[in-house]
Amino acid sequence: MAQNTRTVRSFVLRKGRITEAQQRALDEDWFRFGLNLEDGMADFDQVFGRNAPRTLEIGCGMGGATLAMAAAAPEQDFIGVEVHQAGIGALLLGIKKHSLGNLRLYRCDALDVLKQCIADNSLDRVLLFFPDPWHKKRHHKRRIVQAEFAELLRGKLKVGGLFHLASDWQPYAQHMLDVMSAAPGWRNLAADGGFIPRPPERPLTKFEQRGERLGHGIFDLKFIRVD
Numbered sequence: 001m002a003q004n005t006r007t008v009r010s011f012v013l014r015k016g017r018i019t020e021a022q023q024r025a026l027d028e029d030w031f032r033f034g035l036n037l038e039d040g041m042a043d044f045d046q047v048f049g050r051n052a053p054r055t056l057e058i059g060c061g062m063g064g065a066t067l068a069m070a071a072a073a074p075e076q077d078f079i080g081v082e083v084h085q086a087g088i089g090a091l092l093l094g095i096k097k098h099s100l101g102n103l104r105l106y107r108c109d110a111l112d113v114l115k116q117c118i119a120d121n122s123l124d125r126v127l128l129f130f131p132d133p134w135h136k137k138r139h140h141k142r143r144i145v146q147a148e149f150a151e152l153l154r155g156k157l158k159v160g161g162l163f164h165l166a167s168d169w170q171p172y173a174q175h176m177l178d179v180m181s182a183a184p185g186w187r188n189l190a191a192d193g194g195f196i197p198r199p200p201e202r203p204l205t206k207f208e209q210r211g212e213r214l215g216h217g218i219f220d221l222k223f224i225r226v227d
């Protein structure tokens with residue numbers, strides 16, 4: 001893989017509250033733990049120096065759940081994708097704080113990462129926790145879960161690989177269920193073809209906590225790739 005040359009000089013966690021030295025340290029951390037779209041198809045055996053079960057998380061946010069999962073499963077590898085630079089900054093700090101060797105990050109659109117950097121049939125698990133719900137009808141087309149997305153993702157998972165989704169916004173959760181149920185090559189792990197109870201292995205995410213404060217329900221879905 002080509003050397004990671006992108007700087008993270010613009011990764012300001014809170015404007016005016018990060019020193020030059022902290023910024024330099026973040027730049028160095030990005031050099032070690034960041035991956036770039038421009039480097040194309042990734043060889044993750046080389047990136048992680050081993051062949052281990054591999055999870056891709058889309059939209060890590062501030063990364064609390066991502067860091068907790070990576071820390072709890074050192075025998076597995078994690079790839080986090082997030083567009084928000086403050087989230088990437090927080091993840092970099094967390095990787096260093098917890099000395100995590102099993103987490104790497106992309107700071108870009110997950111669709112581009114899936115198309116350009118992830119080999120077919122290579123992922124064991126994909127996580128999509130509390131994606132932006134785009135409440136207004138005219139914005140629904142911006143929702144990440146769409147038929148084309150389900151098909152793209154299916155190709156990247158191994159057969160038997162798991163796609164775990166969660167939302168606190170019932171209309172989006174229902175949309176996810178409808179899209180995934182209609183997509184070919186997937187099986188819903190819920191016996192009744194609906195939602196599953198909140199799985200204990202999913203760490204409480206920042207947006208889940210927010211949803212709970214607002215009195216929203218929590219809706220989890222698990223689908224596996226069957227062919």
Ligand SMILES: C[S@@+](CC[C@H](N)C(=O)[O-])C[C@H]1O[C@@H](n2cnc3c(N)ncnc32)[C@H](O)[C@@H]1O
Pocket residue numbers: 058059060061062081082083084087108109110111128129130131132144205206207208
């Ligand atoms: C509502 S937040 C949820 C964050 C986190 N999963 C949680 O539960 O706390 C959605 C996150 O997805 C990120 N995001 C939205 N679209 C994305 C995309 N196409 N690729 C990568 N990240 C994306 C946003 O920047 C945001 O941080």
